[in-house]
Amino acid sequence: MHDTVWDVMVVGAGPAGLMAAITCARGSLRVLVLEAKEKIGAKLLISGGGRCNITNLKVSERDYQSGQSRTVRNILRAFPPERALDFFKELGVTMVLEEGTKFFPKDQSAKTVLNALLQEADRCGVHMERSRKVNSISCHQNLFQVQGNGFQYNSKTVIMATGGLSYPGTGSDGTGYELAKKFRHKIVSTIPALTPLTTDDPDWKSLSGITLPVILMLEVNNQEIASSAGPVLFTHRGFSGPAVLDISGAWLRCHAKEKKLRVNFLPEKNETALRREFIEALKEHPKWSWKRFLALYFPDRLVEVLLRKLDMPPGLQIIHTSKEEREDLLKGLLHFSLQVTGSLGYEKAEVTSGGVDLAEVDSKTLESKRCPGLFFAGEILDVDGRIGGFNFQWAWASGFVTGMTISKKRGSP
Template sequence: EDEVGLVLEEEVESAKLFPASHKARDVRDGLLALARRHGVAARFGCRVISMAPHAGRWRIGVEDVDTLAADTLDADAVIVATGGLSVPNTGSDGAGLRMLEALGHTLHPTYAALTPVTAPENAFSALSGVSLRVSLTAASPARRATHTGGFLFTHAGYSGPSVLNVSHVVVRAGADAARGDEPAADVRVQWTAHDDAAWQTLLQPHGARQLSTVIRQELPDRLADVLMAQAAVEPTRKLAELTREERRRMIDVLVRGALPWHGDEGYKKAEVTGGGVALSEIHPVTMESRRHPGLYLCGEVLDAFGPIGGYNFLWAWATGRAAGMAAAN
């Protein structure tokens, strides 16, 4: 806090520290100032266009983004912290991945991870803006993921933590299906915390109560109406009038309802890039390349990602710190 020159405040609920100004740029500026005080020279307005071993060191080709004037830098160590392909408007264009592949590193196929899922026109299309907590499962012949959390109907399909955390199965299954390798993923929803047994109890005959009364007590009204229509059971049916088959259909929809989809929103909306350099090709303590001494890899260029909730930031910071300390030594 003192070194960086920031006044920090602790958030009571999470015990996390934030700058008192609540401005991210103050954190950036403080860290840059600290780095400069320790002799770091920062260059902006340029891009790295090449990277290669040279006479036991590293030679870096640099290009000015405005004039396109070229320059070279020589270094004892290089840290690649270029990110992946997600959120390209931040500058993540995959250049680091391409350079590492050219240097002989194994690059596992990349894909958009933690991204919203799109859907064709269907019975849920009119529910944009409706949100709730669900358990979502996406499964393909090769992969399976389940997550319980927030779910949001959007104008294009579905989003929210539960969707983002299983989307990698959908994205990769879609790519596999496009190549003719395997069928696309099947996505199923448990719309409430109630399982089969709980719903069996809730849907038992109880006076003159109607089906719609029970379902709408547990779910948003518009969604409840759609699900009853999917089960082909009239909302006005009294619980005492439900047949065994009607009750079975209703529970199937509520506990393992099919969620139609046809694609995803890709890298533009993805929280992180899946795939990248194989983890077996770096030293796990120092993050140094096993193929090239003096080359260190961290963050999103590596084939690792975690769920929503700060895990991917933690991965970037922890691997970046390890790479920085090892390179400095």
């Protein structure tokens, strides 16, 4: 085995690596996958709350943060969501559409997705080795030597699919970046993305467990520079839920001193409609307290915090408030400031923003411009998507494209 020259060596058996390996093996290439962990697919198994949001109905480069949107577009077009769905259908995984755009396996189990990938890899003859952490890759005369503790293999091509730095417990600890740097690849500085944000404000923390739909706005000097919509979840550490995760990357990337995270607690209502409802309340229920009135919209615990933060006594009757006070309340509900102190970082990040610079890989094949025969797939690249199956779609598409490129070059596709 150690003397064998493999056609393709895939480093990392996450979604991108497995897709790349299967694609190469279907093209009759001899493929060896080296995975650092004993257990394969740890991240895939915890994805989507254990249900694996496999892809999205509509995916475009606009759903991603990256240095080169043209490259992202090329790769996504070569393997769009329909092809991902066909691929999994062929492997016997039935999908269901949820919330209008998100695809999950019908049995709600990420394990079904992982098992399908592993069975297909096995069926195609992919050779898989676990507990094989690669710590050195070199290339001499078009032959790659891939090494780790107690092993060394040779291969004609290498696909690096080692992921980023997010959820390091699942195996993605950033070693891939170091390996890429040895080939003079630039790494666009990384930050955690899709990660919960923290606060030290006891009021917000006291709301732990409450979830509600909101719009979040990141503002610098009162200018909105990013926004997200969806549920926010209050936690004992701060803020989580899709809307928060989606804006976390922009928040962490922004170093402006004056940055503020604002929340619209009533995303379904505009200012005029809400003002009308306040006036109606004044006419119909003048003796109601604001606490009673706001309980029509929000859970009691949230009402108490909102009124406290707006300096309004909870028992204050609607009739005893001035127009200005009503306006302050209205503006507050639609434009509340959340005090954010930081984030839960890579430990709880669903994805890493930044990575191998797309300017140094071929925009159609993801082959290294520094070292022919070396490819990159998945999260290791400077591409990160928003919540909703976009990151897996990037993994499937980039894995497929690298695998197909090598198959075409080296064998029959």
